[in-house]
Structures are given as structure tokens and as C-alpha cells.
Amino acid sequence: MSYFSDIYNGIKTLLTGMSITGNYFLHSRKGAITQQYPDNRETLKMFDRFRGEVIMPHDENNEHRCTGCQSCEIACPNGSIEIIWDRQLDPETGKKKKMIDKHIYHLSMCTMCGLCIEACPTDAIVWAQNFENSVYDRSQLTKVLNRPGSKVKAGIED
Amino acid sequence: MKIVSITKTVHDWLFSIMPEGAASIVEMVLIAVAYLAFFAVAGLYLVLLERRVAAWFQLRLGPNRVGPQGIFQTMADALKLVSKELTGTIKADNFLYNLAPYFVIVSSLMALAVFPFTQEFQAFDINIGIFFLIAISSIGVIGILLGGWSSNNKYALIGAMRSGVQTISYELSVGLSLLTMVLLTGTLQLSEIVEVQKNGWLIVQGHIPAIIAFMIYMIAGTAETNRAPFDLVEAESELGAGFHTEYSGMKFAYFFLAEFINMFIIAAIATTIFFGAWLSPFGITDSIPWLGVFWFLGKTLLLVFLMMWFRWTFPRLRVDQLLTLEWKYLLPINLVNIVIMAILVWLNLTIKF
Numbered sequence: 001m002s003y004f005s006d007i008y009n010g011i012k013t014l015l016t017g018m019s020i021t022g023n024y025f026l027h028s029r030k031g032a033i034t035q036q037y038p039d040n041r042e043t044l045k046m047f048d049r050f051r052g053e054v055i056m057p058h059d060e061n062n063e064h065r066c067t068g069c070q071s072c073e074i075a076c077p078n079g080s081i082e083i084i085w086d087r088q089l090d091p092e093t094g095k096k097k098k099m100i101d102k103h104i105y106h107l108s109m110c111t112m113c114g115l116c117i118e119a120c121p122t123d124a125i126v127w128a129q130n131f132e133n134s135v136y137d138r139s140q141l142t143k144v145l146n147r148p149g150s151k152v153k154a155g156i157e158d
Numbered sequence: 159m160k161i162v163s164i165t166k167t168v169h170d171w172l173f174s175i176m177p178e179g180a181a182s183i184v185e186m187v188l189i190a191v192a193y194l195a196f197f198a199v200a201g202l203y204l205v206l207l208e209r210r211v212a213a214w215f216q217l218r219l220g221p222n223r224v225g226p227q228g229i230f231q232t233m234a235d236a237l238k239l240v241s242k243e244l245t246g247t248i249k250a251d252n253f254l255y256n257l258a259p260y261f262v263i264v265s266s267l268m269a270l271a272v273f274p275f276t277q278e279f280q281a282f283d284i285n286i287g288i289f290f291l292i293a294i295s296s297i298g299v300i301g302i303l304l305g306g307w308s309s310n311n312k313y314a315l316i317g318a319m320r321s322g323v324q325t326i327s328y329e330l331s332v333g334l335s336l337l338t339m340v341l342l343t344g345t346l347q348l349s350e351i352v353e354v355q356k357n358g359w360l361i362v363q364g365h366i367p368a369i370i371a372f373m374i375y376m377i378a379g380t381a382e383t384n385r386a387p388f389d390l391v392e393a394e395s396e397l398g399a400g401f402h403t404e405y406s407g408m409k410f411a412y413f414f415l416a417e418f419i420n421m422f423i424i425a426a427i428a429t430t431i432f433f434g435a436w437l438s439p440f441g442i443t444d445s446i447p448w449l450g451v452f453w454f455l456g457k458t459l460l461l462v463f464l465m466m467w468f469r470w471t472f473p474r475l476r477v478d479q480l481l482t483l484e485w486k487y488l489l490p491i492n493l494v495n496i497v498i499m500a501i502l503v504w505l506n507l508t509i510k511f
Contacts, residue, residue, distance in 0.1 A: 007487065014472065021215050021471040028214035036219070 046129035051112040054081075054105055055128040056145035063153040064146055066124035068100035072116035080109040081116055092154075100146060107133060108141040122156050189281050193270055200422060201415035202232040207459075208418070208466055215470040242407035247310050250404065254308035259405070259412035261301030266419040269294045273426050274348050276436040276450030287348035288340060291427055292333050295382060298420065299325040302384075302391070302401050305413070309404035317400030320477065321391040324381055327484040328388075331378035334492040338371040338499045339364065339431050342508065352435045357510045359434035365509055367499040372432050374488050374495070379424035380465055381480070383417060387472035388480060425461035426454075433457050 035044060046052065058064050068085040082104040090097040103125075117125055125145065135141060168188070172181040206221070206228065213220025221228035246255060269291055271282040284290050299321055306318020340346060342364050343354045354360070361368045381388040392400030402413045429435055434457075436450025443449040475483065502508060 007491075017471045018467060022467065024217055025211070025214050025467075028217050032219050033217050034213075034219040 046131060048129070050127070050129045050131070051114060052128045052130045053107050053133060053143075054110065054116060054125050054145070056103060056125050058147055058150055059153070062147060062150045064124055064150050065122045065153055065156050066100055066103060066146060067122055067152055067157050068098050069121060071119040071121060072125060075115045075119035077113065077115065078109055078111060080106045080111075082106075099152065103145040105143045105145050106141065107143060108138050193267065193281065197267055197270065197419060198236075198415070201418050202236055204418040204422060204462065205235075205414070206232045207462070211463065211466045212470055215467075236411060239411040240408055244407045244409060245404075247404050249310045251308035251310070254304045255404075256409075258301045258305035258308060259409045259416075261304060262298050262416040263301075263412045263419075265294050265297040265301065266416045266423060269423045270419070272348055273430060273454075274352055274435050275454050277447045279451070280349060283347065283349050285347045287351070288336050288346045288427075288431070291423075292329070292336065295332070295420070295423065296325065296329050298416065301416075305405065306401035309401075311404050313397040313399075314401050314403045317391050317393075317397045317403070321384060321401060323477070324384070324388060324391065324480060327481060328378040328381040328488075331374055331484060331488045331492055332382055334489070334496060335371040335375040335378065336427070336431060338367060338492070338496050341496065341499045341503055342368070348430055348435070351431065352437065355434040355437055356441075359432065359437070361432040363508045363510060364499060364502065367495050367502060368432065370491065370495050371499070372428065374492055375428060375432075376461075376464065376468075378484075378488060379428065380468055381484075383420040383424055383465075385417070385421060385465060386469040387474050389474060390477060390480065393474060421462055421465055422458065425458045425465065428461050429454060429457040433461075 037044065056064050056066060068083060070083050070085075073081045073083050082102075083100055084102040084104065085098055085100045087096045088099050089095070114127070117127060133141075169185065172185055175181075176184070209231070210220040210228070221231040224231040224234050246252070272280070272284060272287050272290060274280040274283070302321045302325075303318045306314040306316075306321070309315075339360055342360055343351045345351060345354070351360075355363075357363065361372055364371070384391040390396075392402070397403070402410055405413060436454040438444065438449065438453050443453070
């Protein structure tokens with residue numbers, strides 16, 4: 001008699017499926033996941049884990065957390081990061097200290113693998129959530145991440 | 159009576175200005191043009207409806223940019239397809255390759271002619287209406303087979319062969335489920351079937367066996383139109399685009415439109431046979447006969463929606479599952495159902511108002 005129970009179960013499961021999709025259909029207005037992109041440019045916010053580009057956050061005193069250890073430059077598989085550094089006199093201790101001059105990031109070469117951010121021991125670089133990265137000249141994609149005149153935050157190296 | 163009176167005025171006017179033979183030919187051409195226009199517009203808007211409904215099922219929005227709520231989207235698509243180059247394969251059988259789309263499109267156009275859109279608004283009230291519909295709907299598969307065979311492409315050929323298997327199998331169920339209802343009406347003529355339904359739609363008159371017949375008809379009808387879950391004919395993941403892999407531009411559009419018109423036809427047959435065609439529920443608009451068009455189209459679109467619901471819910475069947483469903487389940491149930499219906503009619507157990 002499995003013939004008739006098969007038919008019964010078949011119809012029952014098909015109707016279950018239809019009720020689920022029907023429920024989606026009725027609630028599609030509220031729950032539509034489509035972003036109507038150029039229209040909602042003002043309000044569109046990417047989720048936290050979105051990998052837009054690498055940035056270096058600065059605080060209000062124009063201080064960043066990069067010590068110039070070059071871990072990110074070594075970790076990068078395709079050479080997107082170049083760090084220009086030199087040894088300067090630390091005004092507080094009077095000793096010579098390694099400091100970054102420019103943290104150069106080539107967005108055009110970056111594959112968004114995130115290895116630099118994982119490698120960074122001081123969390124100096126993070127992902128930004130912006131996504132409108134197109135420009136008319138590729139030289140604009142080469143970015144200097146540390147702001148002019150910025151310095152490393154005190155106490156990071158300890 | 160508005161529509162009827164318009165057709166009558168045109169008819170009288172034509173016969174007053176030219177000889178009888180010429181007038182009737184002009185009339186035929188006019189009707190053909192009207193149906194062609196309906197075919198094109200209905201096809202395009204069914205495509206749009208499908209895309210919007212599909213989007214809503216998947217929690218998307220669907221095309222809403224071309225015109226208000228995207229109503230010109232498919233028009234734009236059609237314009238694009240018309241302007242595209244017609245490519246073909248070098249070793250294709252050119253004659254059959256070019257003939258195939260017309261087979262598909264003409265067969266679905268012919269089927270459109272017999273539907274009673276409202277009282278006395280029917281191009282061709284043939285006395286073997288249902289038989290004609292069943293016969294015509296099986297011609298379309300020849301176009302698909304020709305297209306698959308002549309494009310000299312193995313995917314197209316496999317798709318066409320699957321279509322042959324599928325249509326020949328499911329034709330039986332479509333025919334037998336309609337036959338079940340014919341037992342109730344006692345006639346094959348569509349206008350008379352509508353007359354019978356003035357005592358209650360056939361799905362009410364025939365109650366249990368009619369509902370079973372309707373379910374079988376909808377399953378087999380979906381299979382006949384080669385739509386999901388029976389779309390192994392054009393299974394994208396296996397066969398590219400199936401039988402129309404090698405078609406481009408307008409010839410592809412013919413296949414595409416014919417698929418949607420076939421869906422409309424299947425739904426329209428179900429409306430006519432099971433849901434009383436242009437009759438309003440409980441006769442609420444019997445005094446205004448031209449409203450029948452809206453009832454007919456409304457019921458048909460509801461059934462079209464049901465088929466879209468199937469499509470966006472169920473996964474595709476394998477070939478063996480397809481044949482098991484038809485030969486082990488639908489066909490035996492259908493045959494038993496006919497006997498039940500015959501007993502019902504014999505013992506006069508039908509529900510009539």
C-alpha cells in the first residue's frame with residue numbers, strides 16, 4: 001500500500017513547499033533584499049565585514065597606530081603595500097627610532113585577501129566599507145594611508 | 159454587448175461595400191491581425207509578469223526601471239531581439255532550422271482561436287473544440303523536435319528528444335483529464351461547454367473527480383509547456399539552452415513567446431473546462447455580457463500565476479522521475495478517475511444549482 005501513501009506524502013510535501021514560497025511571495029514587499037543602488041546612495045551602508053579598501057584610522061590628534069614594522073608589506077602576496085621609513089630622533093627619549101614616512105597602498109593591485117590586516121600586530125590598518133572605488137586615472141588608486149604630519153600614538157610599541 | 163455589436167457593425171459594413179467573397183477574406187485577415195496583436199502583447203506581458211512574480215518569490219523587486227513599474231521592459235527586450243543578428247550554425251539543415259520557430263508559433267496561435275473570451279466573442283466555434291485543442295497542442299512539439307534536430311548541436315538534439323518523450327507522455331494525461339470533464343458536459347464544443355456551466359462550474363458540478371482531474375490537468379499541462387519543474391528540455395545547467403541553443407534574435411523570441419502563449423493556452427483551457435470560462439461567479443455580472451472578457455482573463459491569469467508558483471517552488475525532475483510520475487501515477491489515477499466520473503454521471507450524483 002505504499003503506492004497511496006507515496007501519493008499522499010508527495011502531495012503533502014509539495015503543498016508544504018508551495019506554502020513556504022507563497023509566504024515569501026506575500027511578504028516580498030517588506031522583505032525585499034534588493035538594494036536600488038544609485039537611488040539609495042545616501043542611506044546605503046555596507047555590512048561590517050565588507051572588504052572595501054585598506055585604510056589607516058587616525059585619531060583626533062592626527063595619530064595613527066603604525067610602528068613601521070613592515071609585517072603587512074611582507075604579508076602582502078602581490079606587493080600592494082610599500083612602506084617608506086627612516087630612523088629619526090625621538091623627541092621624548094632622544095633615541096633613534098624607526099618611523100614611517102609613507103605607508104603606500106596600491107588599491108589597483110590589491111586582491112582584498114586581508115592578510116596585511118591579519119598580520120598587523122598593532123591593528124593600525126583596517127577594512128573600510130566603501131565600495132565606489134572607480135576613478136578615471138589609475139594613479140589615483142595609489143594611496144598614502146598615513147596623513148601628512150601624523151605620528152605614531154604613544155605607547156603602541158611597548 | 160459592446161464588443162459583439164462592434165464586430166457586428168464591422169461585419170455589416172464590410173459586406174455592404176464589397177462582394178461577399180472578398181468581404182469574408184478581409185474579415186478573416188482582420189481577425190487574424192487582431193489575434194496576432196493579442197498574441198504579441200499577451201506574450202510580452204506574460205514575460206514581464208513572470209519576471210516580476212519570480213522576483214517576488216525570491217524576495218527581489220524585478221524589472222522596475224523601464225517605464226512605471228517596468229511595464230515597457232519586455233517591449234524594450236523585444237526591440238532589442240528584433241534588431242539582433244540572426245546567427246546560425248554552418249552545418250545546420252537550413253530549411254528545417256528556419257521552419258521550426260514558425261511551427262511552434264503557428265500551433266499556439268491556432269489554439270488561441272477557439273477560446274470563448276466572452277459570449278459570442280469567439281473566432282472559431284468549432285464543434286470538436288476540445289479535440290481540436292488537444293490535437294493542436296501536440297503539433298508544437300514537432301517544431302521543437304525540428305529545431306533541435308536541424309541545429310546540428312548535441313545539446314539541442316538531447317533537449318528536443320527529451321521534449322518528445324515528455325510531450326508524448328503527458329499528452330495522454332491532458333487528453334484523459336479533459337475527457338473526464340467531457341463525460342460531464344456531453345459535448346466537445348467550447349460554447350456549449352460554457353452553456354452547461356451555467357448550472358455551476360464544472361469543478362463544482364463534478365466535485366471530487368473533477369478536482370482530481372483538475373490537479374492532473376495542471377500537472378500535465380505544466381509538463382506540456384516545458385516549464386519548471388518539467389523543464390528538462392531546456393535545463394540550463396545540463397544543456398545550455400536546450401533545443402533553442404542555436405537560435406538568436408527574433409527566432410529565439412518566437413520560441414520564447416510561444417512558450418508563454420502556451421502557458422496562457424493551458425491556463426485558458428483549464429478556465430474554459432473547469433472554471434466556467436467567461437461566466438461570473440454566482441452570475442453577479444450576467445447583465446453585462448462584455449465583462450465576461452475580464453472574468454475570462456482574470457481566471458486565466460490566476461491559473462497562470464499558479465503555474466508560475468509551481469515553477470519557483472519545485473526543483474526539476476530527472477527523466478526517469480518524469481516518466482515514473484506519468485506512467486505509474488498520473489495515468490492509472492486518470493483512468494480510475496474516468497470510471498468514477500462515469501458512475502457519477504450515470505447515478506446523477508453531480509451537484510447542480
